[in-house]
Amino acid sequence: MFSYKPSHRTSVMAMLLASALLMQACGGANETAQSSNKETTGSSAKENAASPVKITFWHSMSGELGTVTDKLISDFNASQKNVQVEGIFQGTYDESLNKMKASMDSKSGPSLIQVYEIGSRYMIDSKAITPVQKFIDADKYDLSQLEENITQYYTIGGKLNSMPFNTSNPILYYNKDMFKAAGLDLEKPPVTFDEITKAAQALSKDGKAGASFAIYGWFMEQFFAKQGAEYVNNGNGRTAPATESYVNKEAGLKALTWWKSMVDNKTALNLGRKTDDTKKAFAAGQIAMMLDSTASLKGIVSTAEGKFQVGTAPLPKPADAAEGGVVVGGASLYITNNKSEAEQKGAWEFIKFLTSPQSQAYWHVNTGYFPITKKAYDEQIVKDNLVKYPQFKTAVDQLHGSKANTATQGAVMGVFPEARQIVEGAIEEALNGKKTPQAALDEAAKSITEKIGKYNQTVK
Known part of the structure; x- marks a missing residue:
């Protein structure tokens, strides 16, 4: 990755989730509706102008990674007035996930959380998320614009549960x-x-x-x-x-x-x-x-x-x-279901911003993680980066050459x-x-x- 990457091998996360927490997390899911950029923050334009929806984003990006993440958050906030994202570094992947577990019986947790790939099964079992597939379907979002060999890892039970963010192999x-x-x-x-x-x-x-x-x-x-x-x-x-x-x-x-x-x-x-x-x-x-x-x-x-x-x-x-x-490593973004419909839609708008070719090109060039969006490779800064680092072609070819099956989709x-x-x-x-x-x-x-x-x- 560059000068720093968060370790996949942090302390062991707690195996057992108390039944009470699961029960409290259950039933928190909110039904999503057809959304547009102007509708994500509330039911009326007046409310949007007066009070933008605030999104709390928990992540595990520190050092140079944190700097790049903060820049993307700042760019999103400056690009529109309906949604404002606050990024909060929560430590390692395990530490962040354990904090989320502790917050599940209240509204003190995040609207959006970055979770490492090996936490996928737990996140689904927690009943604490709204699968991004609901927003994809409601928004008629074109998933074909993303790398299939990346999205397949996070597709379980026929639906995409989270949006890939930092991806490597x-x-x-x-x-x-x-x-x-x-x-x-x-x-x-x-x-x-x-x-x-x-x-x-x-x-x-x-x-x-x-x-x-x-x-x-x-x-x-x-x-x-x-x-x-x-x-x-x-x-x-x-x-x-x-x-x-x-x-x-x-x-x-x-x-x-x-x-x-x-x-x-x-x-x-x-x-x-x-x-x-x-x-x-x-x-x-x-x-x-x-x-x-x-x-x-x-x-x-x-x-x-x-x-x-x-x-x-x-x-x-x-x-x-x-x-x-190969199986992709890294982490993805989950929308939590104990927040209002407006917050969940706002988190989805931020996710769409992060998956744009421009955002993905910036993320890739400044971190070394794969672009998850195919058209990011058409951006000039990505082309220039591949000239400077031709070794990265190995990684791209290996990703694209991986045969899609349950082995390369990854274990959960x-x-x-x-x-x-x-x-x-x-x-x-x-x-x-x-x-x-x-x-x-x-x-x-x-x-x-x-x-x-x-x-x-x-x-x-």
């Missing part, structure tokens, strides 16, 4: 100078597990390692999608709520066995769970290849400037993998944050030689399945 980064010194083809980077292994062997010399991959559950999820494999049962939790983890199936075993073999033969370093540690080693020229988010691209390229050239390649997969692709489960950390623990145990890959993944799958069962009991 993982790619392989490699040091072109080290590739050249090792006699490797700079323009034909490795794309399969075996090719990564061979390249790493050639690159591991003079005290430097061929690769390092942070112990990040998101990467395991992506390895499943690249193999066209589902991560949980019931159509990845989309045809019905998930009841069983598949992390110990063939796709997971192939990925972890390959990963461990590289660590064992010392062609890959195990630098632990922090992605920042891997990025620092890459920037220092200590490792030649790593995996990271597409949203980190600008920061990675800028840090390497003057030291070495950065190349990018798609996320690797087994040579015999079934047709698949109510305990996803916990599941991700459990998987990270399993990877850690396998790489450190405490358990075989199969034993580590078997235990992880059992634990995740048990937690899914307990969660499902709370939302029956």
Whole structure:
């Protein structure tokens, strides 16, 4: 992403939601009606002119991301007089979501909230949202203008529940100078597990390692999608709520066995769970290849400037993998249903502003996240940015090349944050030689399945 990205791996969010909170959240949904720009803030023009609707937007964008978010909010507020948005940084994704849970029995919560992708199942089960599909239908909003491979993640039960906001996927980064010194083809980077292994062997010399991959559950999820494999049962939790983890199936075993073999033969370093540690080693020229988010691209390229050239390649997969692709990461925007109809419509107007080609172009160029709107690529600043950062074409091609199916649509489960950390623990145990890959993944799958069962009991 650039110089900063919020971590997907924050503290584990609470698994169980009290029945009372669910009951209070139920029934809060307001029916939406046909809306227009002039009608979003009230029933009369007089009310609109006298008192604009105020929207509270909770987000987790800090640092440079927060600055860009504030600019978009300011531009929206200046563009019209009917709706005024107040953006409030609420900490990490987990912290923000926990604050929303605490506010569900009152009107003190947000009108609009940014939630990370692995919180999708919980947000639906909370009964605290009005799906954006209602506003899309009422407004006859053309969804085809958005990237299908992005909106499909947030489409559950045949409707779009939230609007994608910050979106990324993982790619392989490699040091072109080290590739050249090792006699490797700079323009034909490795794309399969075996090719990564061979390249790493050639690159591991003079005290430097061929690769390092942070112990990040998101990467395991992506390895499943690249193999066209589902991560949980019931159509990845989309045809019905998930009841069983598949992390110990063939796709997971192939990925972890390959990963461990590289660590064992010392062609890959195990630098632990922090992605920042891997990025620092890459920037220092200590490792030649790593995996990271597409949203980190600008920061990675800028840090390497003057030291070495950065190349990018798609996320690797087994040579015999079934047709698949990548799952989008990041977060989306949910409209809460315990606010007035006017507030909900106002939040929808703000969402439409954020999805415009101009807003998406500005967001992409200044953050590194994907534009979710296709026409954003026609904006001159996006074209100029792709010239400056040609490595980003890998990310765009990988997104567009992902075959649409339940594997690439992404898994959904109510305990996803916990599941991700459990998987990270399993990877850690396998790489450190405490358990075989199969034993580590078997235990992880059992634990995740048990937690899914307990969660499902709370939302029956």
